[in-house]
Amino acid sequence: MLSALILVPLVAAIIVGFTKSGQTARTLALSTAGLLFVWTLWLLFQFDLSDTGLQFSEYLTWAEPIGLSYSLGTDGLSMPLLVLNALLTGVVVYSSKANTPRASLYYGLILLVNAGVAGAFLAQNLLLFVLFFELELIPLYLLIAIWGGEKRGYAAMKFLLYTALSGILILAAFLGVAWLSGSFSFDYDSISTENLPLRAQLILLTVLLVGLGIKIPLVPLHTWSPDAYVEASPPVAILLGGILAKLGTYGLVRFGLQMFPNTWEIVAPGLALIGAISVMYGSLNAIAQNDIKRMVAYSSIGHMGYVLVAAAAGTDLSVLGAVAQMVAHGLILALLFNLVGIVEDKVGTRELQLLNGLMNPVRGLPLVSGLLVMAGMASAGIPGLVGFAAEFIVFQGSFPIFPIPTLICILSSGLTAVYFVILLNRTCFGKLNNELAYYDRLTWSERVPALVLSVIILFLGIQPNWLIRWMEPTATMLASTLQPTQEIVAQNVTQR
Incomplete structure (x- = not known):
């Protein structure tokens, strides 16, 4: 099979x-x-x-x-x-x-x-x-x-x-x-x-x-x-x-x-630190980008750091969160790249300075803009979407072992909202150029991938059990081999 x-x-x-x-x-x-x-x-x-x-x-x-x-x-x-x-x-x-x-x-x-x-x-x-x-x-x-x-x-x-x-x-x-x-x-x-x-x-x-x-x-x-x-x-x-x-x-x-x-107990603190650095580095670089595709690329680097922090913690919840974050990240990133590709194809540019007013219901790209808002919210971990479920489990499972790296990840989650607000404010809102803004309408074939991904992201956000139920027994088994590690790391953190 x-x-x-x-x-x-x-x-x-x-x-x-x-x-x-x-x-x-x-x-x-x-x-x-x-x-x-x-x-x-x-x-x-x-x-x-x-x-x-x-x-x-x-x-x-x-x-x-x-x-x-x-x-x-x-x-x-x-x-x-x-x-x-x-x-x-x-x-x-x-x-x-x-x-x-x-x-x-x-x-x-x-x-x-x-x-x-x-x-x-x-x-x-x-x-x-x-x-x-x-x-x-x-x-x-x-x-x-x-x-x-x-x-x-x-x-x-x-x-x-x-x-x-x-x-x-x-x-x-x-x-x-x-x-x-x-x-x-x-x-x-x-x-x-x-x-x-x-x-x-x-x-x-x-x-x-x-x-x-x-x-x-x-x-x-x-x-x-x-x-x-x-x-x-x-x-x-x-x-x-x-x-x-x-x-x-x-x-x-x-x-x-x-x-x-x-040996995981020895490298775990260093891995958690590297994961936190990756999360913060990706977020700060995303804020600095003018190319929306490069912004999404750096966003991806940041969100993969969550997985490293969760794996380093090695608790049953954090391992479960790591696997859930892999799936959630794949769905959200696929939606973002799909929408960015549509914007580039219809408008002819990915530069934030040249994009505005795409939410205009008459001459803009209202469906793309609406789904882009949803994708940004999912990436920022807004409740009701799959990104929140995965990140919450990561944070809850990692915090008892590595509180500082986890707090850095939570702070970076706020920065995710910052750079997506920048992206959405400059692309979806504002005035359209009356001379240039006559964009081709989306065909149904162009809409289907983004709509399918959006429905899945929304469904798994509302019903996260459909995401985690398959992973939970294996995650618990994997974490059980690291229980001594968790106790040692927790003691070291407490002593510090």
């Missing part, structure tokens, strides 16, 4: 790649994405909430001499992310322009990215995770380099180098764990770091965290991110921020927190 999430998009990518008609390629890609979304929803509702272990597991011996096996499984950590991956892939395909050049290659690459991300979320073998982790590298490089903006070559090469380095560091950490532990298999359940010297664990965990920090991205490993997000087309930016970045945060919880429980 899980192999279908990998094999179907891989086979479809090959078929789409050899399709001569761009419209046929788009139809096939959209049909594949829809099928994958329905399949992940079916798996979600077949998911046993009382089982904290792996479900729907598959295992095949592959390259036994090097410890590589085809081992798949899903739990409450990966299952919601699989649904997010399928949903946003459909949004990306649907929102792509009908006249996209070299459409067969374009849609084929998107499906390859989907397969790579799904495989990484499902992999229960460390080498298999690295293989899928690297599978999306070349497709995304090409998606930026071919269909990106003016500086697409620079942004694509920067993305390629940073992501390649990230994969090398993660592979090095996994090889070190297997070599030092004496394991002949890279299956996740057969590797343990408990008997390794503390110094070796710290070195391996540091290497792993740097590799994952590049992918997340975290300050100061983030410099590839704003350039890649800005130069990528809006649909590809959704792939980068809404889906790809989740590989880093997923690996942080799956491999960092769970594989190194004995």
